[in-house]
Amino acid sequence: MSLLIDNIGELFTADPTLGVLHDAAVVADEGHIVWIGPNTAAPETDERLDAGGRAVIPGFVDSHAHLVFAGDRSAEFAARMSGEPYTGGGIRTTVAATREASDEGLRANTSQLTTEMLAQGTTTVEIKSGYGLTVADEARSLQIASEFTAETTYLGAHTVPSGADPDEYTALACGPMLEACAPHAKWADVFCERGAFDGDQARAVLTASAKAGLALRVHANQLTAGPGVRLAVELGAASADHCTHLTAADVDALASGDTVATLLPGAEFSTRSPYPDARRLIDAGVTVALATDCNPGSSFTSSMAFCIALAVREMRMTPAEALTAATAGGAKALRRKDIGRISVGARADLVVLDAPSHVHLAYRPGTPLVKAVVHDGDIVR
């Protein structure tokens, strides 16, 4: 079934060779983009979606989310807004609720969040484990995650569970837990932070995970300027995520390698932390991605548009840079060449905005601007 999207006022391709086109049309067939050209030259197809002069952008690629969980931490959020600091200690609250939950309950929560994301234009999402922290609970979290996405991430090293010895737990995460989780995971991640896993422990988990065939990403430099970013670059991780507290050496390391800096401004919003400096990274030549970090503790938003607005207002990104980071940047952070851009051969994942240009994503924060979503060539909304 072929699909024509025509009368596109502004086509933001996020593809450097195509840039932004006006008065354009796009044809999808068999789930892929097969033609892009001037509206006046649009061919006949089976189905047609009239964009009515609106802007069309690539589907958002949310490359960092923690969606398999149970429970609510709104009281912790309210306390933070009254001055309590965020330490990551609340992860254990969600771990307790997640262990208690049934498979069906976890599946229903994950389904609700992914549905919410798709309705807001997110056509690819990465989903991490990390709220089970036993062999069985991590494996079932990943099993459930894999029902919703191919981008599954083993995060057994999210925090040391209450009562466990840090080195013994690290050995578990490098051994039997990894073995049980690897069949359901594409990626491995570790929270490298004071109070979670130090540089040596993070290195052990990442090295063992790479040996088990998983590709790497790291929660790095969120709360302190620790060793996470440099470790991510050294081990060839696809992405170093958060990057809130960076030294000059961290920026140099990112600039010298191929590791994407994934910025998660929803976390800074919700933890009242200073925002990362995207401008400093971009000016150093680092590829930046934007993602939601959707989780019940530090960033309970499923909205990529909200993250774009924050990045533009607070992180010195232009609207075009922020949208590119939320699409092509996320794709690079997931090492995917088939998504995050509108070009011939790419997957037909597109969003029609109820707006004349992509700038409105930041210009009209909090406003639902998704008019239609095309996923794998099908109009899904």
Ligand code: NIG
């Ligand atoms: O990315 N920092 C580590 N993990 C999550 C937060 C998890 C939580 O607070 O439940 C994050 O911010």
Ligand code: FE
């Ligand atoms: Fe996270």
